[in-house]
Amino acid sequence: MSAKRHNSVHFGSQAYPHGMEPTTETRRDPRRGRTRRALMDAALELVEKKDNFTALSLRLVARKAGVVPTAFYRHFPDMDALGLALVDESFRTLRQLMREVRSTSIPVKQVMRQSMETYIDYVRANAQHFQFVAKERFSGSPAIRTAIRQEIRLFTSELATDLSRFPILDKVNAEDLQMMAGLVVNNMTSLTEQVLDLPADDPEEKEFLIRTAEKQLRVIVLGALAWRSR
Amino acid sequence: MSAKRHNSVHFGSQAYPHGMEPTTETRRDPRRGRTRRALMDAALELVEKKDNFTALSLRLVARKAGVVPTAFYRHFPDMDALGLALVDESFRTLRQLMREVRSTSIPVKQVMRQSMETYIDYVRANAQHFQFVAKERFSGSPAIRTAIRQEIRLFTSELATDLSRFPILDKVNAEDLQMMAGLVVNNMTSLTEQVLDLPADDPEEKEFLIRTAEKQLRVIVLGALAWRSR
DNA sequence: CCTCCATGTCAACACCTGTTCACAAACTAC
DNA sequence: GTAGTTTGTGAACAGGTGTTGACATGGAGG
Numbered sequence: 001m002s003a004k005r006h007n008s009v010h011f012g013s014q015a016y017p018h019g020m021e022p023t024t025e026t027r028r029d030p031r032r033g034r035t036r037r038a039l040m041d042a043a044l045e046l047v048e049k050k051d052n053f054t055a056l057s058l059r060l061v062a063r064k065a066g067v068v069p070t071a072f073y074r075h076f077p078d079m080d081a082l083g084l085a086l087v088d089e090s091f092r093t094l095r096q097l098m099r100e101v102r103s104t105s106i107p108v109k110q111v112m113r114q115s116m117e118t119y120i121d122y123v124r125a126n127a128q129h130f131q132f133v134a135k136e137r138f139s140g141s142p143a144i145r146t147a148i149r150q151e152i153r154l155f156t157s158e159l160a161t162d163l164s165r166f167p168i169l170d171k172v173n174a175e176d177l178q179m180m181a182g183l184v185v186n187n188m189t190s191l192t193e194q195v196l197d198l199p200a201d202d203p204e205e206k207e208f209l210i211r212t213a214e215k216q217l218r219v220i221v222l223g224a225l226a227w228r229s230r
Numbered sequence: 231m232s233a234k235r236h237n238s239v240h241f242g243s244q245a246y247p248h249g250m251e252p253t254t255e256t257r258r259d260p261r262r263g264r265t266r267r268a269l270m271d272a273a274l275e276l277v278e279k280k281d282n283f284t285a286l287s288l289r290l291v292a293r294k295a296g297v298v299p300t301a302f303y304r305h306f307p308d309m310d311a312l313g314l315a316l317v318d319e320s321f322r323t324l325r326q327l328m329r330e331v332r333s334t335s336i337p338v339k340q341v342m343r344q345s346m347e348t349y350i351d352y353v354r355a356n357a358q359h360f361q362f363v364a365k366e367r368f369s370g371s372p373a374i375r376t377a378i379r380q381e382i383r384l385f386t387s388e389l390a391t392d393l394s395r396f397p398i399l400d401k402v403n404a405e406d407l408q409m410m411a412g413l414v415v416n417n418m419t420s421l422t423e424q425v426l427d428l429p430a431d432d433p434e435e436k437e438f439l440i441r442t443a444e445k446q447l448r449v450i451v452l453g454a455l456a457w458r459s460r
Numbered sequence: 461c462c463t464c465c466a467t468g469t470c471a472a473c474a475c476c477t478g479t480t481c482a483c484a485a486a487c488t489a490c
Numbered sequence: 491g492t493a494g495t496t497t498g499t500g501a502a503c504a505g506g507t508g509t510t511g512a513c514a515t516g517g518a519g520g
Binding site for chain 4: 060
């Protein structure tokens with residue numbers, strides 16, 4: 001659930017994160033941005049099935065999108081630009097999940113278990129985007145790598161301010177909150193990568209993954225509670 | 231310190247982890263395995279400076295090693311085989327560090343701070359190998375990826391048995407020990423990747439990294455101590 | 461209507477790629 | 491020294507690559 005939305009077609013603003021797209025207006029034409037989307041989807045599929053985004057060739061992506069190589073340049077100057085657009089889109093979907101979670105009041109009793117479960121489902125539903133980010137985070141071109149790094153940093157900061165709202169942590173200073181958020185993010189990314197390598201339908205292994213991730217989060221929380229109060 | 235050793239020349243057994251190399255004997259010839267090493271070094275340098283190992287071409291590696299493309303096949307059937315040899319070598323160096331650490335009795339007072347410090351120095355001294363592993367862990371070819379995954383799993387298990395020797399944790403069952411080891415390894419890999427992106431000489435940033443990593447480890451330990459004893 | 465302009469096509473370029481084969485050099489072992 | 495094996499060389503192949511320029515199409519807005 002809550003994941004189907006990303007299958008719909010988005011126009012504009014993916015590749016121009018800071019509003020330099022051609023003044024969004026008049027988008028009644030259903031053909032608008034169609035090829036652009038086809039290119040991005042082609043790249044995502046190729047990354048999911050084959051190895052690397054960096055290893056993808058412009059021609060291959062164009063071919064998979066059902067378009068001649070030269071048409072690529074009508075939408076992106078570069079393969080790097082396509083990659084940046086994908087980074088932007090990927091984190092847009094993640095941010096959306098976070099927004100949904102924040103606006104939902106969860107029963108405190110089983111908050112951890114359920115958080116893990118919905119997160120895992122979310123990763124699997126958006127596997128292509130997460131796969132892309134996981135693969136390019138370290139091996140991508142410098143531009144893509146720093147873009148991803150920045151997004152993660154931002155995400156960590158947001159989580160830190162979320163944490164600051166818990167009354168139990170109100171004695172923890174800002175730097176330590178950031179450090180705890182980093183701890184959580186580290187283990188979330190690790191969990192993400194494990195989920196991506198999960199065999200398609202193995203509920204047993206999935207259950208084990210959930211239980212482990214939940215316990216790890218629990219250890220972190222226990223540690224955070226004991227922090228500066230020994 | 232303790233890191234210079236890996237610069238010496240190693241013969242045999244890197245690409246054949248399980249002893250199928252040509253019956254090591256009679257290695258008085260200083261030319262033996264020289265080109266092989268040159269190829270591996272060339273690949274490491276290219277990975278460190280450029281992007282991906284998967285994106286490397288056989289011809290480029292051969293050229294950088296000062297050898298004609300055809301000569302490559304005398305030493306490796308594949309680029310994949312070269313990659314596997316590098317995985318093996320990388321984890322050999324890491325295992326060596328662990329052995330040294332285990333055999334050293336550390337003053338309990340500042341064990342964490344010092345552990346972090348020596349580990350960071352170690353990563354920087356062997357940056358090429360760690361860089362290679364970090365980049366190929368997710369984006370490499372399937373063979374290389376599973377090889378790395380297996381090595382990390384093994385490393386985690388070793389750490390788990392190390393943990394089991396602490397008397398404070400003797401009430402923790404095997405599965406939970408494994409889970410705690412996973413927690414530590416997650417954050418070690420994250421730290422590793424941050425170290426690799428550290429600007430060459432920025433002692434201030436390095437100090438911040440050490441402090442954060444140390445505190446994160448401390449949170450984990452606090453959590454582990456509180457585990458099942460509330 | 462007719463003119464722009466975005467979008468897509470086609471042909472061509474210079475270059476790099478993995479892999480092959482036959483051949484030369486160098487070292488080992490007898 | 492001579493035979494045999496390992497190691498490195500050179501030329502050649504079929505094919506993929508990024509990027510170019512000139513040209514076709516077709517919808518948008520005057």
